Amino acid sequence: MSYENQDIKLKNLIQVCKETHNYKKIAVVGFILIGNRLNEIGIKLGTRKKSGETLVEYMERINHVFQQNLGILIFKDYFIETLSECEPLFLREQGNIPYEDIRTMYELYFELRRLDVPNLHRQIDENDLVGVSPYNFQSFLSPSSKRKHNNSSDTLKPLILQKIKEKQIALQKQSKERLNSSLLEEVISLKKVQNTLDNKNKQHKIKFEGTLKESIDYQQSIEKVVGYFILGMVILLFTLGMSITMKVVLYSEFFGSLSYWALLFVGGGAILLIVYFTYFIKRR
């Protein structure tokens, strides 16, 4: 049901409840609406409500997670304060709360509805982010290009981290005034970049979306199979060469005939190893 339809029906319900003086029903519906909206926000942000957890506790937990990780608050203190006044009373009195509190609850509900949060289960596309062009170096840090720019990115790392920090602080300040989904996505994107830079030296998997076949990094990696073939030949020739060499050592009387084979295998292996290093390691 769209918010528009819901609002019309809600208005009708409130009117008829006023006629019957059934304020409890208005309060119960309001409380359910707040709960539903909080659940929606929580799921979109990747935090589900635990069983037995009150709405205030749930809001505080979401705030705590985002404060700890991104330095921003999803729910303003006013939201939590208001609900922490209404919720215990509502639960204790089983919906029989004063008219003023009912009004406050509905105000809170409409405030929560205005809260624009992104669906964090969706992968944030760089192109979705407006106004973060200075941080487009995220692609520059993609695994395929990371190698090429390894040295230059090391030199720039402190500067980039400083810039990220400045931007993060600015976004945190902005979030206190008005939080919206693009701002939150921007904060998360910056955090990702920061983590990428911090963990740059650690071994990471190359992530791909869609199918493996469509990944450019994968397409590039296919060429390596030729190198693997040469590497296999190197391993084989060295193994055979070493086996024969050891046998030559044991039967020194056949040194002349067997050492020829050993030399052939080890020499062939060495040449292929040079080829492998020249064309498949140094060129990377």
Place this chain on the structure above:
Amino acid sequence: MRIIDVFKNLFFVGLMVLFFSCFFDWYSFSMINSNGEMIMKWSYHLFFGWATPFSNSSVNNEYQPESSLFPISINVVLIGLIIFSVYIVVFKNIENITSEKNKIVYGYGIMALCILILYYISSFPWYLGELYYPAINIDDLESGSTFIYTIELGYILQVLAFPMIFAYTLYYLMTAIKFEKEESAPEKIVHDLVLNVQEELDFDKLIAKEELKFITHNKSKNK
């Protein structure tokens, strides 16, 4: 045809070569007397051990090798891994596998085959003990006979199979280890999840109940 398909086919051919290698002799040594007649021959087969065509010859019995080279259990593992690898190459294209865990299991599985082949290739000369490797002819000047020690087709096929298999195996394993699909829950799943946890509010029903209450209340008031 893409380069990876070429190596995939090569991998398959390598597996076939490897499989057939198990059914050929791996090593033989024989003695040819001064008349050019073979009077002794022992051949090593992976599953049947040492065998000879001269069963009742005393000269032949004198040169009989002591024991089998490879334990039969390892040979069974080899056959098992070959069958497993054929299954992987035919049915489990790495580009289409969605489970990360499966990909890694398959990758390590076929890499285990490569390691086992390497074990066979490298340990075979040691298992031969005092028998010469890879091949040698020794002429006994006193008796005029010739001893021929040589590796046979089975071992040669095993050696040939290794590079055929290794390239695709390493590619498969590296791809399984390096690449990871980014999991993203589609919008619909999140939407369904939200609907699932939300408490249902049937406004029409609530309004109707309240209106009924209102009407009943008014009626009783009028009476």
